[in-house]
Amino acid sequence: MKxxxxxxxxxxxxxxxxxxxxxxxxxxxxKAFLYITSYPAGAQIFKNGRYSGKRTPDTLKFLExxxxxxKLKMDYFKDSTFTYNITEEKTESIFIDYTKNPAMFxxxxxxxxxxxxxxxxxxxxxxxxxxxxxxxIMPGIHTIRFSYPEHRDxxxxxxxxxxxxxxxxxxxxxxxxxxxxxxxxxxxxxxxLNCIVVDKDxxxxxxxxxxxMIRFDEKEFKVYxxxxxxxxxxxxxxxxxxxxxxxxxxxxxxxxxxxxxxWQAFRQWDSPLPSDYAEEIKCEHGTGNIWIGTRYxxxxxxxxxxxxxxxxxxxxxxMASVSTIEIGPNNLKWISTSNYGLFIYDDLNFKWISVGxxxxxxEFPNDYIVCMAxxxxxEFWFGHSxxxxxxxxxxxxxxHYDGSKFVKYTNLFSFDLIYNIYVxxxxxxxxxxNTGLYYFKNTNNIKVFLNTNSGxxxxxVKDVVKDKKGVMWFATAGGGLIKxxxxxxx
Numbered sequence: 001m002k003x004x005x006x007x008x009x010x011x012x013x014x015x016x017x018x019x020x021x022x023x024x025x026x027x028x029x030x031k032a033f034l035y036i037t038s039y040p041a042g043a044q045i046f047k048n049g050r051y052s053g054k055r056t057p058d059t060l061k062f063l064e065x066x067x068x069x070x071k072l073k074m075d076y077f078k079d080s081t082f083t084y085n086i087t088e089e090k091t092e093s094i095f096i097d098y099t100k101n102p103a104m105f106x107x108x109x110x111x112x113x114x115x116x117x118x119x120x121x122x123x124x125x126x127x128x129x130x131x132x133x134x135x136x137i138m139p140g141i142h143t144i145r146f147s148y149p150e151h152r153d154x155x156x157x158x159x160x161x162x163x164x165x166x167x168x169x170x171x172x173x174x175x176x177x178x179x180x181x182x183x184x185x186x187x188x189x190x191x192x193l194n195c196i197v198v199d200k201d202x203x204x205x206x207x208x209x210x211x212x213m214i215r216f217d218e219k220e221f222k223v224y225x226x227x228x229x230x231x232x233x234x235x236x237x238x239x240x241x242x243x244x245x246x247x248x249x250x251x252x253x254x255x256x257x258x259x260x261x262x263w264q265a266f267r268q269w270d271s272p273l274p275s276d277y278a279e280e281i282k283c284e285h286g287t288g289n290i291w292i293g294t295r296y297x298x299x300x301x302x303x304x305x306x307x308x309x310x311x312x313x314x315x316x317x318x319m320a321s322v323s324t325i326e327i328g329p330n331n332l333k334w335i336s337t338s339n340y341g342l343f344i345y346d347d348l349n350f351k352w353i354s355v356g357x358x359x360x361x362x363e364f365p366n367d368y369i370v371c372m373a374x375x376x377x378x379e380f381w382f383g384h385s386x387x388x389x390x391x392x393x394x395x396x397x398x399x400h401y402d403g404s405k406f407v408k409y410t411n412l413f414s415f416d417l418i419y420n421i422y423v424x425x426x427x428x429x430x431x432x433x434n435t436g437l438y439y440f441k442n443t444n445n446i447k448v449f450l451n452t453n454s455g456x457x458x459x460x461v462k463d464v465v466k467d468k469k470g471v472m473w474f475a476t477a478g479g480g481l482i483k484x485x486x487x488x489x490x
Contacts, residue, residue: 031089032063036070038096040138043072043080056096065089072096076139077104078162099138106160107135108144111169117146120155133165144168150176152185178455182480187221188214193475195238195420195463200245202468206475207236213249213258216481230263231256232276242283242303248290250278255292257303272307274299282325284333291333293322298335310350323370329378336369336382366396373421373429378403381429383418398431400443412446413438422464424472428488432461437474439488447489449474456482 036045037057045054048069052060056072065086072080080096098104110119112130119128122143128134130146137160145155151172158166181188192209199205206214212225212234224231233253240248249256254267254276268276273292280293290301297311297320323338333345342353371383382399396418397410415433422430431438436459437449449456457479465473474482 032065032086033091034060034063034068034070034084034086035091035093036060036072036096037093038072038074038080039098040074043074043077043096046071046073059091070094074098076106076159076161104139104162105136106139106162107133107165108137108142108158108160109133109165109167110144110146111167112146112148112154113171114148114151117148117151117172120145120147146170146172148172150174152179177484177486179483179485180455180457180480181216181221181483182457186480188216188480189221189223190214191480192477193462193481194236194477196465196473196475196481197239197241198465198467198473199241199247204465204467204473204481205239205241205247206481207239207249207251208234209477210234212236212251213239213247224258226253230265231258232265232267237279238281240281240283242288242290243285248281248283250281250292252277254278255281266301272299272309274309274311279321279323279338280325282327284327284331286331291325291327293325293335295321298322298325310345324372326372326374326380328374328380334372334374334380336372338368338370341367342369342382368396370418371420373423375423375429376425376427381421381423383421383431385418386416409443412440412443413448419460419462420464422466424466426488430464430472432464432474434460437461437464449484451479455484 035057036059041056043056045052045056045058045060047060054060063086067083067085069081069083077098080098084094086092110128110130110132115130117130119126119130119132119134121134121137123145126134139160139162141157141159143155143157145153147153152175154170154172156168156170158168160166182191183189190208190211193206194209195207197205204216206216208214211223212229212231213236215222215224226232226234231249231251232255233251236249236251238250242248247258249258254265254273255278256266257264266273273294274297275294277295278292279295282291284291288303290303292299292301297309299310300308320337320340322335324336326334328334331347335343335345337343344351344353366384366387368384368387369382370385373381375381380401382401384396384399386396395410396415397408398412400407400409415435417434418431420432424430428439428441437456438446440446451457451459456474456476458476460477461474462477463475467473472484474484476482
């Protein structure tokens with residue numbers, strides 16, 4: 001143990017006697033900083049031809065004294081290059097305002113059909129009209145919008161570069177006669193519509209196939225969809241308006257009452273409604289009664305607390321499926337069914353109109369009455385779809401009732417499905433089908449609006465109404481809402 005201790009002691013003494021080598025201290029890092037900002041911000045900063053990895057606003061740090069070439073690069077802008085001489089170890093600042101250099105701006109040549117349209121850039125009205133060249137535009141991607149009276153605004157996006165002239169060209173849709181509203185060009189949100197009515201304030205109420213009810217005051221659309229609103233279903237089959245301007249809505253889920261602020265829903269489980277599949281709803285003016293047609297019968301509701309169910313419209317046909325209801329002269333209720341013909345109700349008794357099935361005769365082309373309308377003088381029109389009921393094929397068509405006799409029309413026009421009949425205040429009959437919108441005043445002069453000869457986008461026209469200003473409105477399946485301001489060629 002003593003020998004080991006001696007050896008260690010000697011080694012320590014020898015080590016302590018050696019000279020210690022010390023490296024000279026590092027030179028102090030340069031303290032020059034260059035803070036670069038720009039308007040607009042986001043320019044890439046290059047130093048002596050190499051990208052620094054920085055964008056404005058940012059700082060080039062620890063720079064040696066001397067001269068530097070600084071270049072700012074930004075999409076669509078000309079490069080901004082300058083030299084900067086650093087003479088002191090301090091922080092210096094540079095601000096580059098692209099808007100102060102006229103060479104940085106670009107131009108847009110605006111073209112429209114029709115010419116003379118107002119020009120908006122990012123929703124700001126300019127002093128230019130088409131076909132002018134708008135100058136002094138900051139480089140970048142811009143939205144150019146054009147506006148012309150009785151035309152739908154149109155817009156396009158253009159890329160503007162420094163010192164260059166971009167081209168913005170559009171054709172504005174003429175809305176002097178036809179206006180279409182669909183999910184691409186408006187806030188309607190949905191293109192598959194079932195029905196439309198107009199209230200006392202000329203507001204349009206539209207039933208859809210999937211998102212509930214839409215309100216349109218010709219300024220904006222408001223959508224009432226479940227479950228946000230207590231409307232029973234997204235599929236609305238019918239809407240009517242009572243004497244107090246209250247809206248009554250039928251759909252696949254029950255019915256609802258909406259007075260503009262509050263809702264009340266009625267379903268089979270919490271009311272005497274015969275079925276949650278409500279196909280039709282009709283307000284009886286003067287009495288306040290609401291008539292509801294369902295897949296399993298008819299119901300009357302006084303709007304508050306009293307219900308009357310009419311499950312069996314005829315003893316031979318219990319639970320008849322009601323397709324449409326009209327209230328005609330003498331307050332008679334006309335109730336059509338999708339498979340058992342027509343019933344007339346005088347508030348005491350039901351009368352069943354002899355229907356029959358071709359070829360054995362009957363008053364109608366077939367038993368399937370899918371729509372009905374009452375005319376100005378109390379006449380009635382009934383619509384029948386073509387029906388395949390193996391082994392027979394029943395041809396559809398129209399039936400006219402003048403108050404004393406029925407007349408069948410099976411060859412007025414060709415269609416598979418008939419959706420709606422509407423008689424306007426000029427006694428023009430409008431018939432919506434899957435092959436176009438037919439209209440006539442006399443059956444010997446049938447005319448049609450198609451997607452090839454009108455502003456209707458699709459040929460499936462589900463409903464028609466005329467508003468308080470005499471403008472026609474068409475609800476379509478797939479083409480949204482159509483407004484027609486033209487003359488009716490009778």
